[in-house]
Amino acid sequence: MSEPTDLALTGLSKHYGEAVAVAGIDLAMPAGAYCCLLGPSGCGKTSTLRMIAGHEQPTAGQVLLGGRDITRLSPAERGTAMMFQSYALFPHLSVLDNVAFSARMKGVAREERLAQARALLDLVAMQPYAQRLPAALSGGQQQRVALARALMTRPRVLLLDEPLSALDPFLRIRMRAELQRWHRELGMTFVHVTHSQEEAMALADLVVVMNHGRIEQAGPPREVFERPRTEFVARFIGAHNVFATPGGRIAVRSDRCTLAAPEENGLAVQVRAVEYQGQQVLVHLVPPGDQPATDEADDEATPPAWVASLPDDLYHRQPLEPGQRLSLRWHEADAHLLVG
Numbered sequence: 478m479s480e481p482t483d484l485a486l487t488g489l490s491k492h493y494g495e496a497v498a499v500a501g502i503d504l505a506m507p508a509g510a511y512c513c514l515l516g517p518s519g520c521g522k523t524s525t526l527r528m529i530a531g532h533e534q535p536t537a538g539q540v541l542l543g544g545r546d547i548t549r550l551s552p553a554e555r556g557t558a559m560m561f562q563s564y565a566l567f568p569h570l571s572v573l574d575n576v577a578f579s580a581r582m583k584g585v586a587r588e589e590r591l592a593q594a595r596a597l598l599d600l601v602a603m604q605p606y607a608q609r610l611p612a613a614l615s616g617g618q619q620q621r622v623a624l625a626r627a628l629m630t631r632p633r634v635l636l637l638d639e640p641l642s643a644l645d646p647f648l649r650i651r652m653r654a655e656l657q658r659w660h661r662e663l664g665m666t667f668v669h670v671t672h673s674q675e676e677a678m679a680l681a682d683l684v685v686v687m688n689h690g691r692i693e694q695a696g697p698p699r700e701v702f703e704r705p706r707t708e709f710v711a712r713f714i715g716a717h718n719v720f721a722t723p724g725g726r727i728a729v730r731s732d733r734c735t736l737a738a739p740e741e742n743g744l745a746v747q748v749r750a751v752e753y754q755g756q757q758v759l760v761h762l763v764p765p766g767d768q769p770a771t772d773e774a775d776d777e778a779t780p781p782a783w784v785a786s787l788p789d790d791l792y793h794r795q796p797l798e799p800g801q802r803l804s805l806r807w808h809e810a811d812a813h814l815l816v817g
């Protein structure tokens with residue numbers, strides 16, 4: 478099951494009539510990678526996943542798995558398995574029969590397929606529920622069964638479409654740890670679609686940030702966070718400020734920005750709002766002269782804001798008031814130039 482694979486997309490694009498969902502992307506995933514396709518709604522991540530799965534035919538380009546061109550193969554022939562957003566278990570079949578279903582379709586003998594299904598239920602800690610119907614399971618349990626069912630086809634690549642989005646925040650964090658463990662134990666390539674940068678950072682070893690059908694940046698999470706390549710990436714992953722300078726736009730992490738008295742060197746700013754977050758305090762800043770936030774409508778009316786993220790103890794030594802004028806500063810070494 479853990480045979481080395483290498484999934485590659487070359488010039489992959491998908492048009493729906495006039496609309497370009499995916500605009501010719503190139504991507505190579507090392508065997509055994511945990512890859513997250515990350516981006517806002519409509520950026521083309523689901524279309525990309527569906528083309529890898531074979532549920533959608535590309536307008537142009539290729540999907541290669543282990544060097545083999547699988548672009549035109551049916552979903553069942555290509556060595557990928559998809560775990561869907563809605564778990565889509567058969568309601569009238571027991572958990573065990575749901576998992577064994579694909580092997581039954583292939584004509585695998587009953588004892589053999591049930592043994593395989595039990596082993597997979599064991600992996601996802603669902604053996605005790607083998608005889609239950611899906612309706613008698615929680616969302617997280619249904620998801621585990623859906624995973625076991627996808628693994629039954631012995632895929633080389635597991636495709637996950639927003640697998641955590643239907644779960645409550647507590648369960649989501651628990652399932653993140655489970656996904657990491659399954660990935661480690663199975664050693665196969667996972668491709669996981671998400672719009673949550675937090676989820677991508679927590680899980681992936683390869684984060685692929687997409688925007689308007691293109692890849693803005695692909696790299697290890699730390700690299701994407703520490704060196705966002707474009708303004709879009711810096712803003713989408715958050716916790717960064719973007720400044721226009723004579724040499725071009727630069728990004729600086731908001732926890733690397735400091736505040737000083739207005740007469741000090743730095744960018745003149747004014748406090749718009751202060752947001753207490755426990756370990757840190759976020760100080761929202763606007764150019765001087767802008768009105769400090771007084772109600773919610775104002776929030777949207779003043780977009781060019783920056784944030785200084787200050788450690789709570791530092792902030793509380795010198796609390797700030799909306800409207801207060803300050804100087805926003807950063808070290809040259811913490812600034813890096815954005816492309817485009």
Ligand SMILES: Nc1ncnc2c1ncn2[C@@H]1O[C@H](COP(=O)(O)OP(=O)(O)OP(=O)(O)O)[C@@H](O)[C@H]1O
Nearest residue numbers: 493496497498517518519520521522523524525672
């Ligand atoms: N069957 C379709 N027919 C026409 N347009 C489509 C179709 N499927 C997707 N699109 C369009 O293609 C673009 C990319 O869609 P896609 O579902 O890949 O984005 P996404 O990043 O997965 O978004 P979401 O997070 O909302 O699912 C969108 O503008 C969408 O409206």
